[in-house]
Amino acid sequence: MCLYELKYPYHQGDTLVADKLMSLPFTQIVGGDFASNGNEVLMKNYNQIYYWNSAAKSMAEVLKENPVEIPYELEPQGESIAWATDGSGFYTLSEEKKKEKSYLYFYKRK
Numbered sequence: 001m002c003l004y005e006l007k008y009p010y011h012q013g014d015t016l017v018a019d020k021l022m023s024l025p026f027t028q029i030v031g032g033d034f035a036s037n038g039n040e041v042l043m044k045n046y047n048q049i050y051y052w053n054s055a056a057k058s059m060a061e062v063l064k065e066n067p068v069e070i071p072y073e074l075e076p077q078g079e080s081i082a083w084a085t086d087g088s089g090f091y092t093l094s095e096e097k098k099k100e101k102s103y104l105y106f107y108k109r110k
Contacts, residue, residue, distance in 0.1 A: 001026045003063060021060045026050070031081040033090070042090055044081045048072060049092075070107070076100040 004018035032043040041052045041062060050067035075094040083090045089108040096102045 001029050003060060005060075022063065024063060030079050031092075033082045035083045035087055036085060037087060040083070042070075042081050042083065043067075044072070044078065044092065046078060047074065049081065073105070075103065075105060 001024045003021045003024060005021050006016055006018050010016060026043065026045065028045040029043050030045060032041065034041055039054050041054060041059075043050045049070040049072045051070050052062045052065060052067050054062040072092075075092065076097040077095040078092050079095050080093045081090060084106070087109070089106055092105045092107070094102050094105075
């Protein structure tokens with residue numbers, strides 16, 4: 001997985017070329033979200049959830065740090081993750097897979 005950046009400002013109609021900032025040691029990332037406070041980041045793949053507290057650093061600086069792995073109950077093809085708007089925790093959502101039902105899961109902040 002790689003992190004790219006688009007420089008701002010740019011003009012509408014421009015051809016935009018993103019600059020590669022770094023490669024990340026994660027595979028199969030299927031979802032990610034920033035908390036509304038702008039300081040926390042979540043990413044998930046099919047087996048793990050990763051958490052960073054950015055503490056006013058740039059995203060490239062944050063992602064160079066080791067994340068905290070959040071305990072995660074495996075779900076059938078879990079594809080998404082999103083913070084609750086009030087910051088009380090986060091949600092994950094699975095896809096229906098081979099007739100297994102899809103569920104919305106909530107992980108309350110500890």
